[in-house]
Amino acid sequence: MKGKEKIVVIGGGASGFFAAINIARLNPQTNVVILEKTSKLLSKVKVSGGGRCNVTHACFDPKELSWHYPRGEKELLGPLHHFGVGDIIEWFEERGVELKVEEDGRMFPSSNSSQTIIDCFLEEAKKLAISIKMSTEVLKITKTNNFQLQCKDGVIEADKIVVGVGGNSKEKHYEFLNELGLNIIAPIPSLFTFNLPKHPSNQLMGLSINATVKLKATDFEEYGPVLFTHWGMSGPVILKLSAKAAKYLFAKSYQFEFAVCWMDNAESFIEEQRKRYGNKLVWKTSLSEIPKRLWTYFIDRASIASDKNWADLNKEEVERLEQVLSNDLYTANGKTTFKEEFVTCGGLELGEVNMKTMESKKVEGLYFCGEVLDVDAVTGGFNFQAAWTTSYRAALAISGK
Ligand SMILES: Cc1cc2nc3c(=O)[nH]c(=O)nc-3n(C[C@H](O)[C@H](O)[C@H](O)COP(=O)(O)OP(=O)(O)OC[C@H]3O[C@@H](n4cnc5c(N)ncnc54)[C@H](O)[C@@H]3O)c2cc1C
Structure with missing residues (x-):
């Protein structure tokens, strides 16, 4: 038997x-x-x-x-x-x-x-x-x-x-x-965060905000929370991208460009601020949707002087701010495992x-x-x-x- x-x-x-x-x-x-x-x-x-x-x-x-x-x-x-x-x-x-x-x-x-x-x-x-x-x-x-x-x-x-x-x-x-x-x-x-070594954004560590992140020259794009860390960017959106584009990012040896759209309507937003707060300093603008630390970072990134008010922004400054808010470019240099979770x-x-x-x-x-x-x-x-x-x-x- x-x-x-x-x-x-x-x-x-x-x-x-x-x-x-x-x-x-x-x-x-x-x-x-x-x-x-x-x-x-x-x-x-x-x-x-x-x-x-x-x-x-x-x-x-x-x-x-x-x-x-x-x-x-x-x-x-x-x-x-x-x-x-x-x-x-x-x-x-x-x-x-x-x-x-x-x-x-x-x-x-x-x-x-x-x-x-x-x-x-x-x-x-x-x-x-x-x-x-x-x-x-x-x-x-x-x-x-x-x-x-x-x-x-x-x-x-x-x-x-x-x-x-x-x-x-x-x-x-x-x-x-x-x-x-x-x-x-x-x-x-798969499942890793993007490294931005010694990048000014490292100072925003701990801050999280919804944004659209797109890997340049690809169709990989995600919307949701982005978390700043002391080594780069993390959060659900970054992890999702790391998974979906795992093969592409590996082929690039984790050296790649990505763009962040922090705000869909940057152009009309700037227009609105200029109309409403013409004589107010740009960096002092208080926005419910953007934390103060992040706004200051955007202003620095757009190279807007601290004594500029909205009405005095010239065309180039408006364009730079619009670029930062809607198409903020980063070059990642390496990856970091997410909480050892991979x-x-x-x-x-x-x-x-x-x-x-x-x-x-x-x-x-x-x-x-x-x-x-x-x-x-x-x-x-x-x-x-x-x-x-x-x-x-x-x-x-x-x-x-
Ligand atoms: C830190 C961490 C946290 C995670 N948290 C989550 C979570 O919360 N939720 C979620 O959905 N996923 C999570 N994951 C992913 C999840 O753990 C894995 O997808 C899951 O464990 C896969 O199960 P598995 O049995 O296929 O492999 P494993 O869990 O890796 O088990 C495989 C086993 O096979 C043994 N083994 C390997 N080779 C041999 C061999 N030749 N002979 C005999 N034995 C062998 C290994 O020692 C191991 O014990 C996490 C992963 C990590 C690393």
Whole structure:
């Protein structure tokens, strides 16, 4: 009589655990093993979302949700319809983990602690008798009738494999997949801030304002909060651009120009100020929509003297001010990781995977989930959602459901 089917999950992170738990739950006739190369489990979950774990995002329309994935938008649409935000909320709820929504749509455990998610996964894994081997790095996979996973301490056999090893900017990370003849899109960083070393704007550190940022000579453009930092610019708009233009910015070695439009209607705004406050000093103008520090910075940037009033501005000064307000040019010199929160653009080419089952089209019985795939998103809980969605799909397929 044939024994229990053995499923080996490579990677003890978010996607690996979610896949393992659901395989064991959906098909108790399987023997599920997680192999984790380090001595820690779920280490990214632990530090995620500043220690609170931004589990998902309250965006319930799969189409709208998919827009947040610069890599994977089209391919994830089907899987997100199948196991989306509502499903993960319910999955956690069924296990006593309540999630809450913040104003910007990000969802966290109500406990405000990533440990709640870790405890839930560890408890489920224990209940389902999933065996976990730590400090076990998979170095090579071969396949005869079944799979052989070569680790430092020997060979582990498996009937099916789920690869949930996450992303990494080092190509070596993907070597064992390359050796299987799988196509890996060269990994590069995503989610970073723009460096403006020793730029006068560094003094505005901590200030945040809505603006449109456009990468020069490209179509990459975003509107929303821009945050000044002591090294350059950050905030949701910059992070979104860094994700959407990750490949372009990498090709430019992170030396590039961008323009900020702080105000759409700069021309009419200046006209209005000149009419209303003709004899008032320009730098002393008090504006509800622009903080004082920022206004002073704009005036300096437009080289307008402190003794100039609105009526006395000459044509060149008006043009310079208009330029600063509507098309303020910057040259970025490098990037900085956002709060150590980064994801990898690149990984297993999505064309190599059947997105209905997450099974490799080239190697039967080999499944993929999480960030090892060429899928990544902007910040906000979307990266974990991709991990839950792809893992669940793989689990269903493996369980024959
Ligand atoms: C600091 C930080 C904060 C983040 N916060 C958020 C957030 O709040 N919300 C969000 O949506 N996303 C967040 N992200 C992104 C999110 O953490 C990842 O997208 C997610 O963890 C991917 O899950 P994964 O299981 O695919 O990979 P991982 O979580 O990276 O897990 C992969 C596991 O596989 C192991 N492994 C690797 N190679 C091997 C091998 N050869 N053999 C055995 N084991 C191996 C690794 O050691 C690791 O434990 C954050 C990322 C970082 C770095």
